[in-house]
Amino acid sequence: MNKRISAVLLSTLFSVSAFAAPVSYSVDPTHTFAVASWNHFGFSSPTAVFSGAEGTITYDADKPASSSIAISVSIDTVDTFVDKLTEEFKSADWFNAAQYPKATFVSKKVVAKGDNKFSVTGDLTIKGTTKTVTMAATLNGAGEHPMSKKQAVGFDAQTVIKRSDFGIDQYVPYVGDEITLRLTTEAQAK
Template identity: 35%
Template sequence: MRTTLIAFAALAATVATAQATQQPAPTPAAAEAVKGGAYALDKSHAKIVWGVSHLGFSTYYGEFTDFDAQLTLDAAKPENSKLTVTIDLNSVDTHNEKLDAHLKNPDFFDVAKYPAATFASTRVQRTGPTTAEVTGDLTLHGMTKPVTLFVTLNKAAPGPMTQVYTAGFSAEATIDRTQFGMTTYAPALGKDVKLLISGEFNLKS
């Protein structure tokens, strides 16, 4: 009898585990459930990472460490939402001081002449319950071109530590640096630069 009970318990545990693993993962609330209003970027929980092909051998990554953003969110009519971003290009960081200095000179960003890059949204199109395409004007290296961010809403809720209402997003985009006059070493050094962005925005009280 004891052996039978042990076998039955083991079988029940196996079935329960299998059922648990078959349950769909929880999904974030749909965008329309997010509180509308003006949001400020939480700079301590935000990243802008870029990657570019290095002669075809590898993808070289860097980041910008000083930037700010403002978001006005209209959850009911997302097409009315607005996003503005300002990036201090002097904050480019590859963890290689020599390379950082080269990226800041006229071969690339030319930060003495063009110290900042800006993005201002011009169109927001919802593409799914938690996704949207945000198109805007990117001004970089003295030139302005349209760029589209592919955005995902990760979560919106009061922060468990601060109780401040927070909306968290991830985004990706690809820009052709040669369109902004940054042609050094192209195409051996990739002309397409991929941006990986993640940030938390706090609802202003």
Template identity: 40%
Template sequence: MNRTALAALAALAITGISAAFVPTLAAQDAPRMPGVQDPSRVTAGTYAADPGHSLIGWEVSHFGFSDYFGIFGDVAGTLVLDPANPDAAKVDVTIPVANVTTASKGLTAHLLRPGKDGGAPDFFGPAPAPARFVSTSVKAKGMTAIITGDLTLNGITKPVTFEAEFVGAGNNPYNKKATVGFEAETEIKRSDFGVNYAIPFVSDEVELEISVAFEKQ
């Protein structure tokens, strides 16, 4: 066999070994997400909301041309959870409305400014009370659940139903706490909570999107 043929066979052999070996190394070295959508990782107990990694997003239509977006952060509260009986779960969270933020300084200031000449504010006013949601019913099905409860906002309490999804569970790599994450969404009418300014030019309907991480206590 000539040198050219030997070189070709050697190259094929090396390539074959590399192709078989490299994926093994990649699989070993690839970083893994701490949280996985695996219910078997969830343990029973009381969990507290991680305020630094929990957000409530809201969206309203402005004049029918575009949408306003905003965020409430620093969510506090608890989740009592037993994976053997998910329908018995209890959620109680508080949202500091005064910490609302938007991409527009003018809009954020408008949401929190006092009423003109001592009148009622257009939206929340300068010192709004925190909002609170307390669940009254949980109906779980697979990775999803329908969560019904009482939402208190602007001093008014109304029933609200969320469609929720289990996102993942695992140990937080920094504080080592067992953590579970959920996302949920719903739509409310702000007029139900006495926030009536500029309807219908700013839509009465408000879409809410929730992403909350809970750490086991």
């Protein structure tokens, strides 16, 4: 009888997981940031951090191609760690935070690469200009969050863009046109 009950339980577990639906997660703004870095006259690689993240990650572990991300960060939150430069970045000559308060990324395609790695292609919009970019993403973790006890996921993703493609070309080529853009995000089940 015990073998029969065990077989029924195992069968039920496998049939449930075979039909598991994608899970939608809300981005945690306190643990999600976009970090941009660039070359400065060939001497250093300064960074700027953007916070104020909002969005949704839908993750399907069984069918990664069904996964998606839609996320935004607030331009007004930029911190370059240099007060004057931070204010410049918010101005009309740079990001124009007053007219374009958000930068967004909305995925169109997710491809599993194995070993918790993914290629995520989508539309990146900065300063009113949208370009298709591909990010190399890594699943850092998925499971119950120790603090909230909710299901959670965490990803890091990276790509390289040209800031001039988005109408931000001050001091090119002396200050690098290529920007390494890294996103780190944590999200909890809705």
